[in-house]
Amino acid sequence: MAHLVDVHVGKRIRQRRWLVGMTQQKLAECVGIKFQQIQKYETGANRVSASRLWDIADALDVDVAFFFEGLREEAGKDAPEPTSSxxxxxxxxxxxxxxxxxxxxxxxxxxxxxxxxxxxxxxxx
Incomplete structure (x- = not known):
């Protein structure tokens, strides 16, 4: 089972990639890996090394800390969430x-x- 931190970091990679309009293929080219590896990072199936996360942050034009934002709140999500639109x-x-x-x-x-x-x-x- 994937670790909560790996899943969170993967979601943040995907969110930023979508926001800047970059494909998995393009991001993979920027960091020198295959797009399948980006897929695995985004799902949390594979853990992103520190150096690779640094390269991804550079390619997506964000600080490395971006990928960890909201992690504490997500880790404490055991209580049911209020209903909202x-x-x-x-x-x-x-x-x-x-x-x-x-x-x-x-x-x-x-x-x-x-x-x-x-x-x-x-x-x-």
Whole structure:
């Protein structure tokens, strides 16, 4: 069974890769490995060495600490979560990540108007 830390780090690799719009193949090329290894890292099936994590962080343009953010909260998730319309692992949802990436690709003045529209629509629902 995969260790909680390996699974968390793998999820964070996948989230960041999706956010920057990079494929597993491209990330693998950047760090000098095969894409199948990236798949194993992202699922937590294989543990990422410190030097490899450093290379991945460099390729994804984040600090190594990024991959450990939220780990303490995730480790303490034994209690049932309150019901909410927001998924517990929103950043693990590919559709949500695509939406965030698309949102930030919109010019800032239009982005503000889109944000206000979304607020109004969510209040109506």
């Amino acid at each position: 927001v998924p517990a692992d929103m950043m693990g949802d590919k559709e949500a990540m695509d939406l965030v990436r698309s949102y930030y690709a919109i010019p800032e003045n239009q982005r503000r108007r889109l944000f206000e529209l979304a607020r109004v629509l969510s209040d109506v629902a």
